[in-house]
Amino acid sequence: MGSSTRNSEAGLSFERVFDAPPELVFACLTQPGHLSHFWAPLGASAPVEEIHIxxxxxxxxxxxxxxxxxxxxxxxxSVFLEVQAPTSLVWHEEHSGMTVRITLSALPExxxxxxxxxxxxxxIVRQPRNxxxxxxTLDKLADYVHYLAHGGHQ
Structure with missing residues (x-):
């Protein structure tokens, strides 16, 4: 799995290759039962009953x-600005003022x-610790979608 980060005035970008199809990754990003498995950094959790999407x-x-x-x-x-299953999600975070755009592209295999x-x-989001x-969180998502795509069950 490759990963990269770019930091510029234009924003921050992250890329990963996940070992799961876009439909599964999209479902994990939009369903509380899935989000609770990874939607927090290591050492933190996101209780499913506190996820409203x-x-x-x-x-x-x-x-x-x-x-x-x-x-x-x-x-x-946050408030969703765009939702195109299973290829893109865009939301605006009211708590931070940040806008987040996720795109999912199908790859072979x-x-x-x-x-x-x-x-x-x-x-504060740009700080190395954050x-x-x-x-x-992305590592947890990668592990979770791999588990689901290869025979695991929620």
């Missing part, structure tokens, strides 16, 4: 991330090229 333009996307050690919580509140681009990125944490 309505994947349509104008629909809400709200989560609560809980620090597994301290119990501290971080709420996210049932794999997916995942591209995420963030614009209007706050300085970037490292976000990458662990």
């Amino acid at each position: 309505d994947p349509r333009p104008g629909g809400r996307f709200e989560t609560l991330i809980v620090n597994d050690t301290s119990g501290a919580t971080y709420a996210t509140r 049932g794999k997916t090229l995942f591209h995420l681009h963030q614009t209007n990125v706050p300085d 970037q490292a944490g976000f990458k662990t």
